[in-house]
Amino acid sequence: MVEAVAPEPPxxxxxxxxxxxxxxxxxxxxxxxRRHAGRVLAYARQLGRNPDLAEDVxxxxxxxxWRKAASYQADRGDPVGWLYxxxxxxxxxxxxxxxxTAGLDELQWQQLPGPESAAGSPRSDLLLxxxxxxxxxxxxxxxxxxxxxxxxxxxxxxxxxxxxxxxTLKSRIRAGxxxxxxxxxxx
Amino acid sequence: xxxxxxxxxxxxxxxxxxxxxRVILEAHLxxxxxxxxxxxxxxAPGAALLRSFPDAPPPPALWExxxxxxxxxxxxxxxxxxxLAGLPLPPAAVAELPPSHQRRPLRWHWGLARGARLxxxxxxxxxxxxxxxxxxxxxxxxxxxxxxxxEDVLVxxxxxxxxxxxxxxxxxxxxxxxxxxxPVIDAGETCWVLTRLEQPNRFFGWMGWVQRHFTRPTxxxxxxxxxxxx
Numbered sequence: 289m290v291e292a293v294a295p296e297p298p299x300x301x302x303x304x305x306x307x308x309x310x311x312x313x314x315x316x317x318x319x320x321x322r323r324h325a326g327r328v329l330a331y332a333r334q335l336g337r338n339p340d341l342a343e344d345v346x347x348x349x350x351x352x353x354w355r356k357a358a359s360y361q362a363d364r365g366d367p368v369g370w371l372y373x374x375x376x377x378x379x380x381x382x383x384x385x386x387x388x389t390a391g392l393d394e395l396q397w398q399q400l401p402g403p404e405s406a407a408g409s410p411r412s413d414l415l416l417x418x419x420x421x422x423x424x425x426x427x428x429x430x431x432x433x434x435x436x437x438x439x440x441x442x443x444x445x446x447x448x449x450x451x452x453x454x455x456t457l458k459s460r461i462r463a464g465x466x467x468x469x470x471x472x473x474x475x
Numbered sequence: 476x477x478x479x480x481x482x483x484x485x486x487x488x489x490x491x492x493x494x495x496x497r498v499i500l501e502a503h504l505x506x507x508x509x510x511x512x513x514x515x516x517x518x519a520p521g522a523a524l525l526r527s528f529p530d531a532p533p534p535p536a537l538w539e540x541x542x543x544x545x546x547x548x549x550x551x552x553x554x555x556x557x558x559l560a561g562l563p564l565p566p567a568a569v570a571e572l573p574p575s576h577q578r579r580p581l582r583w584h585w586g587l588a589r590g591a592r593l594x595x596x597x598x599x600x601x602x603x604x605x606x607x608x609x610x611x612x613x614x615x616x617x618x619x620x621x622x623x624x625x626e627d628v629l630v631x632x633x634x635x636x637x638x639x640x641x642x643x644x645x646x647x648x649x650x651x652x653x654x655x656x657x658p659v660i661d662a663g664e665t666c667w668v669l670t671r672l673e674q675p676n677r678f679f680g681w682m683g684w685v686q687r688h689f690t691r692p693t694x695x696x697x698x699x700x701x702x703x704x705x
Contacts, residue, residue: 317545321538329537330528343537347544354545355574359501359567363508365515365522369488372521376490377497384493384601421523437489437520443482458481468520 302367303360310358321350324368328375336379348378424471429464436461477646478510479503479627488517494599495606498571499629499647499669505565506645562608563631563667572597581608588615596669607670611635611660619657624674626650633666635659655679 300308300316302323308316328349332342352374364370422430428450435446436457447457479487479500486492487500504511558581559569572578581594590612597606611617613633627649634643637656642648650656652674660666 314542314545318538318542321541322532324525325533325537326530327525327528329533330531331525334528343533346533346537347541350541351544356567356570359505359565359570361511363511363515364504365518368525369515369518369522372525373488373490373518375525376521377492380491381494381601433520437485437517438524442486461485465517465520468523469516 303362306353306357306360306367309354310360317350317354320353324371325350328371331375332379336382341382345375345378345382349375352378421468421471425464425467429460429467432457432460433464433468437465476509477640477642477648478507479647480649481513483627483649484510484513485517488514489521493602493604494571494573495597495602495604495671496627498568498597498606499627499671501571502565502568502631502669503629503645503647505567564608568669588612588617591615591617593670602673604671604673607672609666609668609670611666611668613660613662613664613666615660617658617660618678619655620676620678621655622650622652622672622674622676624652624672626654626676627671629669631667631669633664634661635666635668636661 300319302320305316305320305323309320325346329342329346332345333339336342336345349371353371356374360367360370422433425433431450432446435441435449436443439446441449443454443457447454450457452460483492483496483500487496492500504514578597581596583592583594585592587593588611591610593607593609595605596608598604608631611633617635627647628642630642630644630646630648632644634641635658636642637658639648639650639654639656
């Protein structure tokens with residue numbers, strides 16, 4: 289399970305916190321914020337391209353959490369995946385709104401934090417980062433995932449850039465995501 | 476059962492979907508465990524990515540600002556509004572809409588079919604897309620039309636059929652640009668739909684004549700353009 293990569297800290301798990309937030313529990317909301325806001329802020333600073341706006345992005349993300357907690361369903365997966373989707377929504381909306389879409393189409397995996405960035409943090413025992421996980425994926429699959437998953441290209445646009453039939457690209461992305469998940473689950 | 480394309484679910488899970496897609500997809504996901512499972516699988520790498528970032532505590536002032544935001548007067552952050560109360564929208568879709576004070580009231584447009592009405596529920600100016608909510612009585616036929624851009628349709632209640640298939644509540648239909656169709660509502664139950672468009676439709680027959688000869692504002696110009704840029 290992906291959760292094994294970064295186990296929940298002590299206290300109510302994030303799913304339970306979301307259920308309590310849905311009932312208007314501000315203490316649960318603060319606990320959820322304390323648990324996740326640091327990484328959301330680091331993500332927004334590193335990949336948001338405008339560090340000055342990173343705190344605004346975090347604020348918008350957690351306002352959305354407050355509003356949408358009642359609609360979270362456990363079978364939608366890991367709450368952190370749900371939070372990632374919201375975070376990226378806010379960043380992409382901001383980029384589209386400001387016209388700052390340069391580079392949106394492709395995320396360079398080298399931008400991702402390496403193991404050194406976790407040193408000294410509660411997660412310093414975690415040897416695997418997404419960067420390392422992506423390194424386990426074949427270069428062909430990684431290119432497809434960077435463009436179509438972390439980037440902003442459609443299947444057709446990605447296929448054109450990689451000069452692949454769309455069907456081959458889809459297979460490559462799914463295989464790459466399966467590999468990525470498998471690497472993470474092994475940890 | 477018709478579902479959104481896998482590419483669209485990938486776009487949704489990876490946070491790239493625009494506002495109108497997010498609302499219509501949330502409405503579908505609320506009733507589709509299969510697509511929820513797919514989204515869970517597709518979002519897992521994003522979760523791992525987020526966890527790979529260092530957990531640096533944000534400045535205390537950030538929490539204080541956030542606490543003030545969520546303590547705004549009742550209704551400011553709530554998506555619910557009286558005009559949405561009668562719509563068969565899942566709460567997850569309503570929660571995806573902008574807060575009520577950031578949206579214009581629904582304005583119903585009548586006349587596309589007897590007893591049918593449509594209103595713009597949401598729009599995303601950055602992608603030039605709009606999301607319509609439609610209410611069509613049983614047995615009514617929507618005018619034959621051609622899509623100049625892609626169309627996504629989610630049936631919220633009731634059912635309709637066209638040359639491509641039959642779509643019941645919860646089903647998600649996708650039409651490519653250039654598609655020509657004429658949806659016909661099933662007997663017995665009013666049909667509610669969400670429709671996402673990026674380009675206006677071209678109508679045929681008398682409706683097309685009206686469309687070509689009258690310049691009254693449509694969903695894509697005049698009033699809606701002004702609204703979109705407001």
